[in-house]
Amino acid sequence: MKHLLSPENDEVLAQLAWSRVLLAFDFDGTLAPIVADRDAARMRARTSELFIKVCSLYPCAVISGRSQSDVSARLGAAAVKYVVGNHGLEPGASLDEFEAEIAEARASLERTLAGTAGIDVEDKRYSLALHYRRSRNKRQARSTILAAVTALPVQMRVVTGKLVVNVVPERAPNKGDALLELRKAEQADTALYLGDDVTDEDVFELDQPGRLLTVRVGESRSSAAAYFLRDQNETDRLLAKLISLREKRTAA
Ligand SMILES: [Mg+2]
Numbered sequence: 001m002k003h004l005l006s007p008e009n010d011e012v013l014a015q016l017a018w019s020r021v022l023l024a025f026d027f028d029g030t031l032a033p034i035v036a037d038r039d040a041a042r043m044r045a046r047t048s049e050l051f052i053k054v055c056s057l058y059p060c061a062v063i064s065g066r067s068q069s070d071v072s073a074r075l076g077a078a079a080v081k082y083v084v085g086n087h088g089l090e091p092g093a094s095l096d097e098f099e100a101e102i103a104e105a106r107a108s109l110e111r112t113l114a115g116t117a118g119i120d121v122e123d124k125r126y127s128l129a130l131h132y133r134r135s136r137n138k139r140q141a142r143s144t145i146l147a148a149v150t151a152l153p154v155q156m157r158v159v160t161g162k163l164v165v166n167v168v169p170e171r172a173p174n175k176g177d178a179l180l181e182l183r184k185a186e187q188a189d190t191a192l193y194l195g196d197d198v199t200d201e202d203v204f205e206l207d208q209p210g211r212l213l214t215v216r217v218g219e220s221r222s223s224a225a226a227y228f229l230r231d232q233n234e235t236d237r238l239l240a241k242l243i244s245l246r247e248k249r250t251a252a
Helices: 007-017 043-056 068-072 095-113 137-150 177-186 200-205 231-252
Strands: 022-026 061-062 080-084 120-124 130-131 158-160 164-169 192-197 212-217 228-229
Touching: 007 231, 022 177, 043 061, 043 192, 061 177, 080 177, 095 120, 095 130, 095 137, 095 164, 137 158, 137 164, 137 228, 158 200, 177 192, 177 200, 192 200, 200 212, 212 231, 228 231
Parallel strands: 022 061, 022 192, 061 080, 192 212, 212 228
Antiparallel strands: 120 130, 130 164, 158 164
16 A cells, blocks of 8 residues: 555646546545544534535545435535445435345344344445444444344345444445446546545455556555555645646646
């Protein structure tokens, strides 16, 4: 993994800013700090200001694990061209089937997990998020959740995250599928994707040099992303850089 903001990668960003590019972002942990109360998550004022500007200069997408309506409500005044929710599946095909599968999974999981303290089942209509942030014994909570999901009658895709286990319909498109769809819809030659968590690896693993620049917030040995940013202050620095590069192009 290379540090995206180090001077030797200036050319990488300049090329991106000068090409027909789609910029795509995860939300929690990427544009907004992760907070204990997930309903309170929002962009910091500085990030929000920069993001509004970036969205006025580039076609932008937000691809989040939240439901589409939930994440849309958190984007403020930014003119985000594409907002995709539920880990890449919303909007999309087969939503009725996914909804039915998730309703069944939820009923079953609520029964199985009723006796375990500190687990919250978040129903996002087309996927579930089983949060164990409030649990005293997090390791135990996680393995209880995983066992319950494995025992479901319908096979589900499990995506673990930061103190959360996401349960997604097996055949649903993931964030990687969504990114490819959007790049095509936008007729973009290339894309940048910025994320921070396990579900973002579906994009990072696409491995399309020249057509996709993958960036992770936080350096990690196990990630497939090509580049990293150290923290969210660097997310702001990246946004500022993208703004100034494109403004230079417009002036030229
Ligand atoms: Mg995230």
